[in-house]
Every structure is written in structure tokens, then in C-alpha cells.
Amino acid sequence: MAKTGEIAAFALGEKKTAMVNLPAQFVTSGTADMKGQKYSDLVDYANNSEKTSDHNNESITDLIDLKEQFSKPGYANRNSAVTETHPIFGREKLNYENHDISVLRKDLDEAQENGNNIHELAFSIRGDWLVKNNLYDPETRMIDQNKLKHAEQDVAKTLITKGFNLPLGEDENDVVWFGVIHQDTDHLNMHLWFAKKSRETRPEMLKQEGKYKGQPIGVIPLEVIEQAKRKFRNQLMSSQELKRHQAILKGVGGFTKEIVETVPENLLNDRHAKAIKQIYDALPQDMKGQWQVGNTKLSSGKGKMAKANLLTDQLLDDLFSKELKPEYEGFKSLAQEYDAINIEDQGVMHMGQRKWSENKEDELKKRLANQLYKHLAQIEDTSINDIDQQMSELLSHVKKRDKSNNIDKTKIASSPQGQKLPSQPLINNVNPNSKHKGDQLPVRGSSFNKISRLWRQDIRAETNAERQFLRNQKKVEQEKAQEGHESQISRNM
Incomplete structure (x- = not known):
């Protein structure tokens, strides 16, 4: 200087x-x-x-x-x-x-x-x-x-x-x-x-x-x-700059909320059945009930959760590139816009320093992964052979159903946005000794329908908590403004 x-x-x-x-x-x-x-x-x-x-x-x-x-x-x-x-x-x-x-x-x-x-x-x-x-x-x-x-x-x-x-x-x-x-x-x-x-x-x-x-x-x-x-x-910051920052952050938050809320219906369906089965198999059973990404990136390849984390990272990338592509691209675009603001405010990034958008993406993936792990823990222990057999039966039945309904998946996958395959329940909560019906995949004591339902309940609880927090913050700000106004009046008297 x-x-x-x-x-x-x-x-x-x-x-x-x-x-x-x-x-x-x-x-x-x-x-x-x-x-x-x-x-x-x-x-x-x-x-x-x-x-x-x-x-x-x-x-x-x-x-x-x-x-x-x-x-x-x-x-x-x-x-x-x-x-x-x-x-x-x-x-x-x-x-x-x-x-x-x-x-x-x-x-x-x-x-x-x-x-x-x-x-x-x-x-x-x-x-x-x-x-x-x-x-x-x-x-x-x-x-x-x-x-x-x-x-x-x-x-x-x-x-x-x-x-x-x-x-x-x-x-x-x-x-x-x-x-x-x-x-x-x-x-x-x-x-x-x-x-x-x-x-x-x-x-x-x-x-x-x-x-x-x-x-x-x-x-x-x-x-x-x-x-x-x-x-x-x-x-x-000037009020104009604050509004610009707040608008971007609000947009990122909106896309995050939309992605989190729509993941269950897009993830828990037959297209991702095999990938979710692989994730379940990769989860360390001696840690059941404690499955968490931890203080690392999904793609880091470290720790006992490494294999499951890598598979989950691939699953989420697949989801973001197809079913949730518009929402994810909107999220990423706004997050990168905030990176530009940070460079304006804080200078060029140092080597090895992570961008704000990268941290936000990691947070989103961790949140989704931890929710998936939490609800996969609802599945009661069963033998590998049973799960493999059930998965094979489900996929076989899905192929037969698609053939009988003359569905051209390739055509649907390349169709305009909004024309998606209907979400099918992966597992239903049925008697484990019964034969599968339709697309239902028996698993002892739990189901992906139940997982989806619990996941949605968690999302609603999180949303309500966030809204209450924002209401409380707004109340605090209003009280501060009133105190400032009263203080100004007393100084001028």
C-alpha cells in the first residue's frame, strides 16, 4: 500500500x-x-x-x-x-x-x-x-x-x-x-x-x-x-447493494428448497432402484443408525463411509443432470453469480481456496445424502441374497410392464422438460413372506413408501423451523429499528 x-x-x-x-x-x-x-x-x-x-x-x-x-x-x-x-x-x-x-x-x-x-x-x-x-x-x-x-x-x-x-x-x-x-x-x-x-x-x-x-x-x-x-x-453496504446480495441469496435458497422438497419423488423410483441398492450394500452395517457423510466431501473417498458416499455422489449427479436439471442449473447459476460478488468484495481467490458456490453445492449434497442414509436405516436387516433377488424381480417386472405398455423410454428421456416418467414406489410396506404384487418390492418391516413419507415429514419440519426463525429475526430487527427511532427522538429533545 x-x-x-x-x-x-x-x-x-x-x-x-x-x-x-x-x-x-x-x-x-x-x-x-x-x-x-x-x-x-x-x-x-x-x-x-x-x-x-x-x-x-x-x-x-x-x-x-x-x-x-x-x-x-x-x-x-x-x-x-x-x-x-x-x-x-x-x-x-x-x-x-x-x-x-x-x-x-x-x-x-x-x-x-x-x-x-x-x-x-x-x-x-x-x-x-x-x-x-x-x-x-x-x-x-x-x-x-x-x-x-x-x-x-x-x-x-x-x-x-x-x-x-x-x-x-x-x-x-x-x-x-x-x-x-x-x-x-x-x-x-x-x-x-x-x-x-x-x-x-x-x-x-x-x-x-x-x-x-x-x-x-x-x-x-x-x-x-x-x-x-x-x-x-x-x-x-448501500441499500442497493444489499438488495442485490439478498436477491441472489434468496434465489439460491429458493432453488435449494425446491430441490430438497422434490428429491424424494424423483429419487425413490424405479429408475434409481439399482443405484440405491448399491448404496445400501456399501453402507457399513456396524455403523447402522450413525450413517453420516461427516466432515468431508461426498467425493473425497475417505473413511468407512467412502464407498457409499461416492455412490451417492454419482446418484445425485445423475439426478441433477436429468430429473432436477432445471432446478440444479438455476441453483448453480445464482451461486456462481454470488462468487463474482465475493471476488468484488474480497479479491481474487487464493490457490486452494474454495468458492462459495462449491461450498453451497457440498452442503446441498451432504444434506440430501444424510437424509437418504437416515431413511435407508429404516430398512431392517435382511440377507444380501434376499435383497438381490427382490431387486432382480422388481427390475424384471418393470421391463415387462414397460414392454406391455409400449413405452419408449429413450423418446421420453429426450422429450421437452416436464414430460417425465411417472414416479413408481420402489418398496411397499407389505408382509415380508408375501409374493410381490405389481412393482412392489417386499423388504422386512419397512418400505421406500415409508421412507418417502418420513422424508417429506422431515422436510416440512425443517421448512416450518426455517419460517419460524425468519419470523423471529424479523421481529428482532423491527424491535431494533424501534429502539433506534426512540433513541434518535430522545437525542433530539
Whole structure:
């Protein structure tokens, strides 16, 4: 990241660069003490024109090592990087005045004296993304700094409360944090520094072994940082961009729901009888009742479920290429459209990094496979020979029926969409000692009709649960909006 030497002269046209990067770093109090540095050196009083020499900061690229920042007095609010007279902000205020800075310095020094780490996260935001979301006008070089600060205030809560084994502070006032917006590099940068004030004594927050035993934990898990990035991005998106994202996600969800609901009638019929029989045979019987794909892809070829998973993956691919081709292609097309959005927001994928569409496809296949395994477990144990014989009889009868009805399957398979073979029940719940009737395939104590019925019941239960969740979410959002409205009214009174 290069220093431009100008304010808000951000680079544009960088389509392969992430919308926001969020590097995180921390410094221990011991390291700072050893070098004679103070946490409070990061900030100075708001009117820092005499206290901070811009000449000392000419070589700064902004996202420098936190240890280096202490050696540059007033690094956070240096004149060359900010436009506001009072650029520092925190939990309660968007602009800290001199008294606020005095309190902030005192709290930072208290945190250092009590042996706590100081953490920094830097949001590096691409100019194109700022323009697209109405946060930056390249003509006037005006930035919506208040909206950016509000977003960082919200993200700070996430990092401070969820970034460690326990909330960093033992109460709301036990954490000191501040932020600033820097505008003198080719990307807009927002910094966030925070530290616990009182001495840390909680075992969950201290290193329990190794070289740093007894010292406060410093590393924030990557998944928390990613969560913070998503929250920050969603806070700042324009309503138009949010609607575009939501429309695609809603479409993907709609196709997913349609596929899940229609799989039983398309899967549990005579065309797939042989494939399902092979899957049943491949399932490890010593794990019956615990058949799950697990933490792997269906096609990974690993574990005791590997053979059944591979066969199920092939079965689903066959289903998606024929009976459910329109629904699956719609699902995949929208999911790939969301991949393009992610590249716009997060930059070009790294080698080995999986696309969002690939993860969604894996989730869909796992869901369908696990449902199939769950209901195949309804089939009671019987000998391999019995099942083979029953399957052979069923397929033989299907051929006779097709011949007698003069059905040209090849013609039907190539006919326009919508002209599908009628779904036939694979197994009916009949007496295991009786002879098969029609297309019925006897299996002891269970049937694919029962499996299909149970599968549908599960789908309805899942759908109802999802609807209830969405209703609850909508209620929470409405309550938040009302609270915000009431708060705004009280501030204006």
C-alpha cells in the first residue's frame, strides 16, 4: 500500500483487490516496557500541529508494524492522514476532544501498567468499493466518515466480546478502545486499537503453558476476524447493494428448497432402484443408525463411509443432470453469480481456496445424502441374497410392464422438460413372506413408501423451523429499528 501524499486520492479500477483487508496484530506490555514505549504514545491531543512532526511520518505506508507505531508520536491522529480537527473516536463519541484524549491516554497507560496486551486491527478499504456504496465521491474527495465510524463502533463490540475465550473486559468499562480514519494512502484505512484496563487474572484468558505462561492471550482466531469483516462490510453496504446480495441469496435458497422438497419423488423410483441398492450394500452395517457423510466431501473417498458416499455422489449427479436439471442449473447459476460478488468484495481467490458456490453445492449434497442414509436405516436387516433377488424381480417386472405398455423410454428421456416418467414406489410396506404384487418390492418391516413419507415429514419440519426463525429475526430487527427511532427522538429533545 503506497502513500499518496494527498488526502482522499484513492486508487480506482482495482477490480482484483479485496474490498477490505483486516490484518490484526498485538504488542505485549513487556515488549513496550523494554523499549521505553507507552501505549498512550499512539495518540496526542487533537490539536497536534505542534506536537507531531509530519516530517517524521513521510515514509509511513500506514499499515506498519504496531511496534513501529509507538516510535512515531501521535501516529493515530497525525495531520498528514486526517481531515478532522478531532479525528479520534471511541465507544461513546465520534470525535474526541482534548479532555477525552486525556482520559484515553490515562486508560491506555493503566492497561500497560497492568500487564495487558494492546491489539490493533486495520481495515483497508478499496476506493471502488467506497464509490459503489456511496461512501466516497472521487470528484469532491468527500468521505462519509460518520457512517464509517459507526460501522467500526459496531465491529469493535464483536471483537472485544467474541475475540477471546471470554469477553476481554470484565465489564463494559474495563476495556479502552479508540479508532481513526487515515486518508493519505491509495486505500482508505481505518484503525482500531483496544486493551483491557484491569489486571487479567481469569485462567481462561491467560496462557497456561509454554514460554508465555501466565501472560494474557493475544491471538484473535481467524474466524472471529472474518466475522468482523463480514459485519463491517454489511454495515457499510448501500441499500442497493444489499438488495442485490439478498436477491441472489434468496434465489439460491429458493432453488435449494425446491430441490430438497422434490428429491424424494424423483429419487425413490424405479429408475434409481439399482443405484440405491448399491448404496445400501456399501453402507457399513456396524455403523447402522450413525450413517453420516461427516466432515468431508461426498467425493473425497475417505473413511468407512467412502464407498457409499461416492455412490451417492454419482446418484445425485445423475439426478441433477436429468430429473432436477432445471432446478440444479438455476441453483448453480445464482451461486456462481454470488462468487463474482465475493471476488468484488474480497479479491481474487487464493490457490486452494474454495468458492462459495462449491461450498453451497457440498452442503446441498451432504444434506440430501444424510437424509437418504437416515431413511435407508429404516430398512431392517435382511440377507444380501434376499435383497438381490427382490431387486432382480422388481427390475424384471418393470421391463415387462414397460414392454406391455409400449413405452419408449429413450423418446421420453429426450422429450421437452416436464414430460417425465411417472414416479413408481420402489418398496411397499407389505408382509415380508408375501409374493410381490405389481412393482412392489417386499423388504422386512419397512418400505421406500415409508421412507418417502418420513422424508417429506422431515422436510416440512425443517421448512416450518426455517419460517419460524425468519419470523423471529424479523421481529428482532423491527424491535431494533424501534429502539433506534426512540433513541434518535430522545437525542433530539
